[in-house]
Structure formats: structure tokens, C-alpha cells
Amino acid sequence: MRPPRWLAQVVLGIPLYWWAAVWLIILLLGLALVTRVSGVPGAQAVDQAQVVLAGQPWETATTVELPHVWDDAQRRWAGEAHYRMVLPASLKDMAGPDGPGIGLLLPRVSVRFRVLFNGEEVDAQAWARGIGYADTGTHAHFIALRPSMLATQWADNRLEIQLKGQALRFSGLSPVWVGPRDALWQRHHWLNWWQVTLTWMVAASALMLGLLSLLIWAKSAERLFGLLAGGLLVLAVRLWLSTPVFLPGPFLWWDYVHKLSFTLYCGFTYLFMSELFNFRQSMVRKLVLLMMLLAPFWLGLLAWTLNYQLYRLWTGVIVLVCVLSLLMVIHRARWGMDVQQRLMVVVGLATMVTGLRDFLVVQMGLPGDVDIRWMTPGSLVMMFAMGSVLLQRTALSMENVGRQNAELARQVGEREQEFHAVYERLRLVENQRVLEAERRRLTRDMHDGLGSQLVQTLNLVRSSSGSIDSASVAAMLNHALEELRMTLDSLEPMDGDLPTILGTLRQRIGPALQAAQIELVWQVEEVPAVPGLEARGVMHLFRCLQEVFANVVKHAHASRVTVRTWAASGRVHLSVTDNGVGLGDTPDLAFSSGGRGISNVRLRAAEIGAEVVFSVTWPGTCVAFSFVAGPAPDQVLMPRCSDLACGSC
Numbered sequence: 202m203r204p205p206r207w208l209a210q211v212v213l214g215i216p217l218y219w220w221a222a223v224w225l226i227i228l229l230l231g232l233a234l235v236t237r238v239s240g241v242p243g244a245q246a247v248d249q250a251q252v253v254l255a256g257q258p259w260e261t262a263t264t265v266e267l268p269h270v271w272d273d274a275q276r277r278w279a280g281e282a283h284y285r286m287v288l289p290a291s292l293k294d295m296a297g298p299d300g301p302g303i304g305l306l307l308p309r310v311s312v313r314f315r316v317l318f319n320g321e322e323v324d325a326q327a328w329a330r331g332i333g334y335a336d337t338g339t340h341a342h343f344i345a346l347r348p349s350m351l352a353t354q355w356a357d358n359r360l361e362i363q364l365k366g367q368a369l370r371f372s373g374l375s376p377v378w379v380g381p382r383d384a385l386w387q388r389h390h391w392l393n394w395w396q397v398t399l400t401w402m403v404a405a406s407a408l409m410l411g412l413l414s415l416l417i418w419a420k421s422a423e424r425l426f427g428l429l430a431g432g433l434l435v436l437a438v439r440l441w442l443s444t445p446v447f448l449p450g451p452f453l454w455w456d457y458v459h460k461l462s463f464t465l466y467c468g469f470t471y472l473f474m475s476e477l478f479n480f481r482q483s484m485v486r487k488l489v490l491l492m493m494l495l496a497p498f499w500l501g502l503l504a505w506t507l508n509y510q511l512y513r514l515w516t517g518v519i520v521l522v523c524v525l526s527l528l529m530v531i532h533r534a535r536w537g538m539d540v541q542q543r544l545m546v547v548v549g550l551a552t553m554v555t556g557l558r559d560f561l562v563v564q565m566g567l568p569g570d571v572d573i574r575w576m577t578p579g580s581l582v583m584m585f586a587m588g589s590v591l592l593q594r595t596a597l598s599m600e601n602v603g604r605q606n607a608e609l610a611r612q613v614g615e616r617e618q619e620f621h622a623v624y625e626r627l628r629l630v631e632n633q634r635v636l637e638a639e640r641r642r643l644t645r646d647m648h649d650g651l652g653s654q655l656v657q658t659l660n661l662v663r664s665s666s667g668s669i670d671s672a673s674v675a676a677m678l679n680h681a682l683e684e685l686r687m688t689l690d691s692l693e694p695m696d697g698d699l700p701t702i703l704g705t706l707r708q709r710i711g712p713a714l715q716a717a718q719i720e721l722v723w724q725v726e727e728v729p730a731v732p733g734l735e736a737r738g739v740m741h742l743f744r745c746l747q748e749v750f751a752n753v754v755k756h757a758h759a760s761r762v763t764v765r766t767w768a769a770s771g772r773v774h775l776s777v778t779d780n781g782v783g784l785g786d787t788p789d790l791a792f793s794s795g796g797r798g799i800s801n802v803r804l805r806a807a808e809i810g811a812e813v814v815f816s817v818t819w820p821g822t823c824v825a826f827s828f829v830a831g832p833a834p835d836q837v838l839m840p841r842c843s844d845l846a847c848g849s850c
Contacts, residue, residue: 225551236570244380255281270373304382309375311364334448334455343389404440432469468493548586555579697730722763730831757781
């Protein structure tokens with residue numbers, strides 16, 4: 202049956218922090234219920250024992266009440282002590298054949314210990330291991346006594362617990378529970394889950410969430426995620442050192458890390474809250490930073506003096522700072538808080554309660570089950586709250602990024618449309634400019650070439666006085682026609698293909714050379730394309746070569762002219778060589794001064810970015826052009842001539 206819609210709306214309308222408050226109250230009540238002081242059914246606590254230091258006779262033993270903390274009586278004690286106790290007579294019936302069997306439960310014991318029953322070793326924890334970090338007091342220990350181990354007379358049974366103490370740790374013995382084996386095993390199983398399994402679970406969660414926060418911080422550089430990562434990673438270290446592990450190295454080194462990680466965890470947690478609530482300039486924030494800076498030195502002094510009272514004082518300072526930070530948060534509530542801030546206030550209060558309870562019960566000796574620490578589930582709840590904030594912040598950041606990307610895409614689209622419009626206008630303007638420039642070039646070329654020939658023909662007709670030399674007129678009109686064809690040829694798209702350009706020119710100059718009885722030797726090979734030989738550049742090259750061939754026909758008295766192309770050293774070369782009379786006895790003067798034709802050739806060559814060299818070949822003259830080569834063709838051509846002067850041609 203589906204719930205009414207109004208009920209669903211009411212449930213969904215309740216803020217998250219109210220649900221968190223309800224569940225945290227239930228959690229605290231449950232913790233108070235399961236950690237109340239109560240005994241194990243059918244078992245008795247042995248709370249009195251005789252104790253001597255190792256090497257001393259039992260006649261000098263002292264009777265002490267359990268729990269017995271040796272550090273309270275002898276501050277620097279770190280030796281070995283032996284505790285002897287008598288089993289309660291009321292448990293005699295349990296040892297019989299029909300009894301449930303007897304077991305021992307050691308809730309808290311020193312960092313290393315072993316248990317002897319009637320002189321036989323029944324358990325040993327880190328007793329014979331070398332130098333290293335080990336703390337068997339982090340969890341409870343269960344020992345089952347076999348019936349064969351019991352003495353014939355119940356009063357003759359002796360339980361002896363030998364322990365090795367360690368400064369700055371619990372060095373002593375808590376009351377030992379003796380009773381039904383199954384009942385004590387259940388109690389041990391519960392304590393082991395709480396003290397070991399739950400601790401490993403919280404440590405693994407802190408490590409994974411810390412690494413995730415570190416990764417997000419590395420990508421986003423947001424301070425909140427960096428503080429969260431720092432707090433969770435140091436918490437993972439502390440919880441790891443609170444489990445039954447053995448680590449090589451001096452004990453005090455690892456104990457220093459264990460205590461320092463707790464201080465840093467509290468500091469990072471408050472800084473996280475400070476960043477979340479924007480308390481960057483608050484006095485409490487400065488106090489927390491001072492605490493984190495002083496912690497390494499204070500704990501170093503603690504390790505040097507081995508005075509455990511210094512650590513109790515330091516723990517009180519941490520609790521005081523946490524209380525002040527929460528009061529500051531509550532004070533901040535006057536200006537209003539968002540959902541995330543209210544959630545962290547609720548969880549922070551609950552976590553403070555768990556830490557305060559552990560401090561009062563464990564450190565100050567108030568009533569309560571000292572074997573179960575509230576701070577472990579409190580840290581887990583705090584991590585869940587931080588993870589919730591992390592998730593909400595990440596989702597909010599992704600949403601903001603999505604909106605920014607959408608806005609950026611919209612602006613880019615608008616700019617792209619504007620750019621396209623501007624580009625189209627520029628393209629039209631450029632096309633118009635190119636067309637206008639080409640029109641002016643064609644007009645100029647036709648004026649200089651075709652127009653000049655037609656004007657000369659017209660003048661010849663007008664000056665003939667009725668007697669017209671038809672051959673002369675035909676020759677001049679034919680020349681004008683060649684000028685027109687050359688102009689049209691320059692408009693053909695040749696893409697800098699020099700052999701094609703020369704082939705087109707060959708069709709125009711071939712008949713003239715043949716009429717002058719000059720042999721044309723064609724040695725034009727494939728060469729890389731020449732940039733710049735578009736319509737305007739082709740016309741300039743035509744004019745240059747037209748001038749060269751005109752000089753050969755009119756002045757060289759040559760019988761042969763050779764046209765060559767080749768590529769060398771990233772350049773394309775073109776040479777026109779004749780075997781005529783050359784430029785007389787002073788070629789250097791002729792080349793340097795030159796006539797109008799040589800000057801025009803040089804100017805037009807410069808217009809298309811070519812170098813031109815005039816040289817004497819004895820006999821004859823060589824005109825060589827050199828162009829910058831474009832992209833290489835598919836086949837690499839080996840140069841056949843490497844000098845511009847064409848001395849070997």
C-alpha cells in the first residue's frame with residue numbers, strides 16, 4: 202500500500218539536519234545502553250591481585266586493587282611486573298564434567314603480556330618479539346581453560362599474568378573476568394568487533410574518502426577539499442596505529458605519530474568547519490593553528506620527559522578548543538546557516554559528546570565501560586557528514602561548471618557567428634580588391650603590350666600615304682595577337698608549375714626562333730613548385746623571358762639557345778643560354794649598367810622574388826633565374842647544375 206501523498210511531502214519537507222539529529226540522538230542513546238557498567242552473566246570479576254616486579258620474591262608482593270595502573274605510582278616505570286590472583290571459589294562447579302567450562306577475559310592489559318595458569322603458559326601476546334611498536338591493550342583477550350589444567354584442589358589454582366610496561370601507555374591490569382566460557386567468548390567477540398573490526402572499517406573509510414578529497418582538491422584547488430583530505434588521512438593513520446599491529450622501530454616514535462595524528466585530526470576538522478562557515482579571521486581559528494604548530498613540540502617534550510600528565514593536559518586543551526569552536530559555530534548561527542552548515546553543527550555536537558565521554562571515562566575515571574570507545578563511531582558519523590558535504594559541493598561545482606560551459610558555448614556561438622559575418626565581409630572586400638588589382642594589371646599589360654602594338658600599327662597605316670605595306674602590317678598585327686595570347690595564357694591556373702609555364706611560353710617563342718633559324722634546346726625537367734607564380738607572377742616571368750629571347754633574336758647572332766631547369770639546395774633554377782657574340786669586349790660594364798631591357802628584367806624578377814644573374818659563357822650569354830622552392834614533389838630530383846652563372850652550360 203502506497204503512503205498518502207501528503208505524508209510523503211511532509212517527510213521530504215523535513216530538512217536533512219533534522220533527520221541527522223534524530224538518528225544521532227538514537228545512536229547516542231544506543232551507545233549509552235550498550236556501554237553501561239554491567240557484568241557478564243555467570244562471570245565474576247577478579248579485582249584484587251598480588252604484584253611484584255620481575256626478579257623480586259613473592260614474599261615482597263603487594264596487594265593491589267584492579268584496575269591497577271603502575272604509571273600512577275611510578276611515573277617512569279617501563280619494566281616487567283607479575284600479577285598473581287586466586288580464582289573465585291563460587292566458580293568451582295563450572296569446572297566439573299557437567300559444567301560449561303571456564304574461560305578468562307582480559308579487557309585491558311599492558312602493551313605486552315603472557316598468562317600462566319598453574320605454571321603453564323596459556324597465552325602470550327608480543328611477549329617475545331623484539332623492539333617495535335605493539336600495543337595489546339587496544340583490544341580484549343579471551344583464554345579458554347582446559348579441564349586438565351585445573352588443580353585437584355580448587356584453592357591450589359593460581360592465575361599469573363606477566364606484563365611488560367611501556368611509558369606513556371597503559372601499563373597495568375584491569376579486572377580479569379572469570380566465568381562461563383561461552384558467555385565470556387560472546388563478550389570477547391562483541392569487544393573485538395567494536396575495538397578492532399569497527400576501527401579497521403573506519404580507517405579504511407577515512408583513507409578512501411581522504412584520497413578522493415585529495416584528488417578533488419588537486420583538480421579544483423578548493424581549500425575545503427584540501428582540509429578535508431588532511432583531516433581524514435591523519436585520522437586513517439591514527440586508527441591504523443590503534444589496531445593490533447606490530448611495526449619495527451622504537452616504540453616512542455610510533456607513539457609520537459599516534460598522538461600527533463589525533464591533534465592534527467582535530468585541527469583539520471575545525472579548519473574544515475571554519476572554511477565551511479567562513480571563519481577565516483576568527484580568534485578560534487588562530488588558536489587552532491597555534492595548537493597545530495605547538496603540537497609537535499609539546500608531544501616531543503612529552504616523549505622526552507615521559508610524563509603522562511602532560512598528555513592528559515594536552516588532551517584537555519584539545520577538548521577545550523573543540524568546545525570553543527562549536528560555541529563559535531553556534532554563535533555564527535545568529536546570521537543564518539545553510540543546510541550543509543546546520544548538518545555539520547548537529548554532527549559536530551554529537552562528535553564532541555563522544556569525545557567528551559571518552560575523555561571523562563578513560564582519562565578521568567568516571568563510571569562507564571572503558572573497553573568501548575564512543576569516538577570510533579563518532580568519527581564514522583563525522584566522516585559520513587563530511588562525505589555528504591563533499592558530495593553536495595562536488596555536485597554543486599559540477600552544476601556550476603555545466604552552467605558556465607553552457608554560457609561559454611552560447612557566447613562562443615555568438616562570437617563565432619560574428620566572426621563568420623566579419624570574415625564573409627572581409628572575404629568579399631578582399632575578392633573585390635583582388636579583382637580590382639587584377640583588372641588594373643590586365644589593363645596595364647594590355648596597354649603596354651597589345652595597346653602599344655596596335656598604336657604602332659595604326660601609325661604605320663596613317664603614315665603610309667595610301668601605299669600600305671601589308672606584310673609589315675600583318676607582322677605587327679600578328680605580334681599584337683601574340684601579346685593578347687600571352688596575356689590570356691598568364692591567366693591560366695598553373696600553381697607555380699615552372700615546366701608548364703615554360704611549355705606555354707615555348708608555343709609562343711618557337712615560331713620566332715625557327716624563323717630566325719635558331720635551334721631551341723629544351724632541357725626542362727620536373728622541379729618543385731615555385732611559390733608566387735600566380736597570374737601576375739607568370740606575366741612578369743613571360744615578360745622577362747620575352748625580353749631575353751628578343752635580345753637573342755635581334756642582337757646575339759646565335760644559332761642555338763638552351764633552356765634548362767633544375768633544383769638544388771632548396772631552390773629552383775632556370776637558365777637561358779645562347780652561343781652568340783655576347784656583350785662585346787666589356788661584358789662587366791654592360792651587365793652593371795645595362796640597357797632598358799636588362800633593367801626591366803631585373804625589376805620584374807624582383808617583383809616575383811627571383812634572383813637573376815647575367816654571365817658570359819664564351820661564346821654567348823647566360824641569363825639565370827633562381828627561385829625559392831616550394832614543397833618537394835613526390836620524386837627527389839638530383840641537381841645537374843649548381844651555379845647560377847651557368848659556366849658549365
